Amino acid sequence: MNYKKIMFAAFAVMLAIGVGSANAGDKLRIGVEGAYPPFSWKEPDGTLKGFDIDIAMMLCAKMDVECELVEQDWDGIIPALLAKKYDAIVASMSITAERKKRVDFTNKYYNTPARFIAANGSGIEVSASGLAGKRVGVQRGTVHQCWVEKAYPDAELVLYGTQEDVFADLASGRIDAQISDSLQGLEGFLNTDAGNGYGFVGGDQDDLECMGEGAGVAVRKGSEDLVQAFNNAIQAIRADGSYEALSMKYFGTDIYGAGS
Amino acid sequence: MAAESETPIGDWLVLVSENYSPLDFMLVADNFDRFLWGAVVTLELTFLSLLIGGVLSIPMALARAYRHPIWNGPVWCYTYFFRGTPLLVQTYLLYFGLGQFEAVRESFLWGPILSNAWWCALIAFTLNTAAYTTEFLRGAIVTTPFGEVEAAKASGMSPATMVRRIVLPSAFRRALPAYSNEVIFMLHGSVIASTITLQDIMGVGRWLNGRYYLAFEGFVTAMIMYMILVFAITRGFKLWETHWLGHLRARTETLAKPAVKAAALPGASDFR
Structure with missing residues (x-):
């Protein structure tokens, strides 16, 4: 069952962060858009590039899980998450009250006006x-x-x-x-x-x-463990400077915005 | 999010709709006026393109059927192209493709027509349906029973009169059942308007889904509305066919009885 897979992935994530030694046995699938440069775009050869893509990969590395990117058109991106086409959305999605009725969010990973x-x-x-x-x-x-x-x-x-x-x-x-x-x-x-x-x-x-409180990672409701894992990973890439380096590379400025 | 209601039944409907029903139908009800406006756009585009395309197709079908020395070739190329490529591609080419060219944007056609999504959709749909209608009308003209043509010639009709009085009316009757399919295909094809920003039925469905982050509500509502329209169209064509093709139905009455009655009618003596 898919649900078990996710729970297993989330469990593996917890282990990876908590213990720092386990490695995940299953892939975490991440929904991205691919038509929103410079946050995400598609190269002529079909590979996905952009800030969102790099952030997703960095978070996965910090969580020590193997991730698979799934491309999805924007207007179906939440329905596809609910339909379990993937387990999380990293696509510059603003955290708003209206969306919170359908999905759960991690803390923001950037906030630009x-x-x-x-x-x-x-x-x-x-x-x-x-x-x-x-x-x-x-x-x-x-x-x-x-x-x-x-x-x-x-x-x-x-x-x-x-x-x-x-x-x-x-x-x-x-x-x-x-x-x-x-x-x-x-x-x-x-x-x-x-x-x-x-x-x-x-x-x-x-x-x-x-407009909400910035862009966060969206997950299905009830995925508390996954939210926690993502939040820890966001904090970790903020703390070790890799976030700032990535942001400087793309925008020449730190786009995280105010707050911690 | 959903409507405030004053009756207990209304409250109950809102409660069920928001908490238990797989579809939030109160949300659809709240935005139903948008869907009705969407239906207006859908019907406008479908029937205007069918009307204009139908009128255009008559001379083109004649040129193809009678192998007009100049026009047969170009019309063949036109129908081959428009029947050989998807309507979506044609619409995109017209809408996004032409807009790329500076010369097109500077031309006098840009301001009133080509910059407007509604006109782009109408032009693409019209050219598409005209191509299909031309070809099956051509088929109907070619299969005109030779007896009818011979009779027309025998009574001294000029070729133009013969086409107008005999060939086309007869071809229209034979093409009518096939034409109802074309009308339904065109209605289905009109959802393409929603991909170039128009708020037709499908566009409103996508708007609703996008606005409230839903997967089904907008599409299910759109689906039901299209089904109702298709049902109305098929009923309409049934009536049209009984009216136009009534003389082709198998007769169930004997000929003698009406003949006796006809003799008693006032005015019957005029035919003596």
């Missing part, structure tokens, strides 16, 4: 009236969808399956603005050729209800 991006000189003002009637693109099923629906109800919300499609339509002018994670917007769009002539508009968009 969301910001709007629009064409330079578009004159778009980030306010309820400034965005009224404007076409705003977001990825379906993200905290940004929640936030635009809540804070800018008069904006015309345009939903996409992947963040890459949002950027494609922003570049072709089909939408007036888009909102996504600021770092992701910077590295995934503004610093690329397609992002020429575009820039951030408005300040950091922050809201505990919609």
Whole structure:
């Protein structure tokens, strides 16, 4: 049974951390997205790369379990976790109250604010009236969808399956603005050729209800042992400096955010 | 999350829906107006593309059936291409593909039409259904009974009159059962609109699933709505077929009886 497998993996994880000597006999399957650069993307040869991928691998190494990455489209990523296609999600998923109804989260492993991006000189003002009637693109099923629906109800919300499609339509002018994670917007769009002539508009968009408390690892409800193992591993890579080194490599800054 | 209700039965429904039912159907009920708007988009796209595609297919089918020296070749290429590639690919090419080109984005077509997902979907669906309709209409024209053509010629009809009065009406009748399949395929194919940001029935289902992190609710609701639409379409075609193809049904009445009655009708004397 799958459940037994997970319990076994979790048990092995506990042993690995607690005793520091055991090695795991079974693979822990981790759901990732692969269409959210620089956090996760797919190389032409099909291998997965990115900050989320590297973090997942580092956490697995710390937990001393063998991990297997499972690719999954964003809008089905929680249902697939519940359907036991994998055991944990490491995909820049923000920890929000709405998601906590379906899954459990570890502590955050990074926290960066969301910001709007629009064409330079578009004159778009980030306010309820400034965005009224404007076409705003977001990825379906993200905290940004929640936030635009809540804070800018008069904006015309345009939903996409992947963040890459949002950027494609922003570049072709089909939408007036888009909102996504600021770092992701910077590295995934503004610093690329397609992002020429575009820039951030408005300040950091922050809201505990919609945006949550940062990105964490999601697991099925009731997987307390797995949560504990991940939390210990996150703490361990924070403590030994490997997290900071990885963050510096990708972003030139430590993206963990405030708090411990 | 779900509706506040004032009746005990309503409370009970909310309780069951949120805690015991595998599907949170109150959530669907709360957002049902969105699904109805989605149905409007689905029906608009399906029937407008069928209408325009159907009108386009008539001259193309004639060109193919009568092997028009200039148009037969191009129309064959067109139907071969659009029937030989998936509708999803055609829609993506039109929506994401064309948007990549600076020249397209600068052209006068971009602002009103090609920048708009609804128009992209309509164009792709129309071209697709026109290709399929052309080919089976061509088949129906080619199989026109020779007697009908001969009779038309014998009564001195010009080729154009013959096509208009005899060949096309007869071909439409023979193509009608096959056409109901095309209508249903088009309705099913219209879910592709949801992949290019449109909020059709499927798009709303995906929105609901994405908004509340569900796996089934949105899709099950969409499925039921599509089933209802398909049921209505098949019933509609049944009625249409009895109306148009009634004369082809096996007769159950004798001829003598109505003839006697007809003689008693006022106005019957006009036919003396």
